[in-house]
Amino acid sequence: MSMMPSNMLPVQQVEDNSLGHFLYGLMSAFPLFFVPVLLSFWLNLIQKNVNPDSVLGSHLRWQRMSIIGLCPFFIAGYWLSPLWLSLPMYLLGVSWFSYRIFKGWISLNDGLAV
Incomplete structure (x- = not known):
């Protein structure tokens, strides 16, 4: 009877965060007529298969709230x-x-949630 060594840890599934990095890259290009921010917001909104409780899900929510939170500053500045x-x-x-x-x-x- 073979026993698994006690020092073996369960394998954790690694989450692909490349979408989050891509969207942060688009958001950081906001001085370019704000178009990259709108594109990143649209790409963020169409992500339906991301678990909201995952690290990537928390970052997608953080990005949405960042873009939505920027709007009152620009509206107030305009008025x-x-x-x-x-x-x-x-x-x-x-x-x-x-x-x-x-x-x-x-x-x-x-690899931290926000």
Whole structure:
């Protein structure tokens, strides 16, 4: 009777996070007329086969909320007519969005959920 050695650990299935890396790459190209962000948002929304409780699922949710959260900054910046009021709003939104991209991408690279 052969016994399995006690030091053998169960094999964990590795999740493919390349989609998350690709979408973070598109999001980081937001200075290019915002088109890459819209493309990444659309690609994010059509992902139906990703488990929402997985690491990739948490990052897809993080990306969606980052893009949706950027919209109020840009809307407020648009409606604040003097440039000295609208420019800080745009800069605050871009800084916040950049932080979200950076934090999410680093977490995904480390294999951590956000």
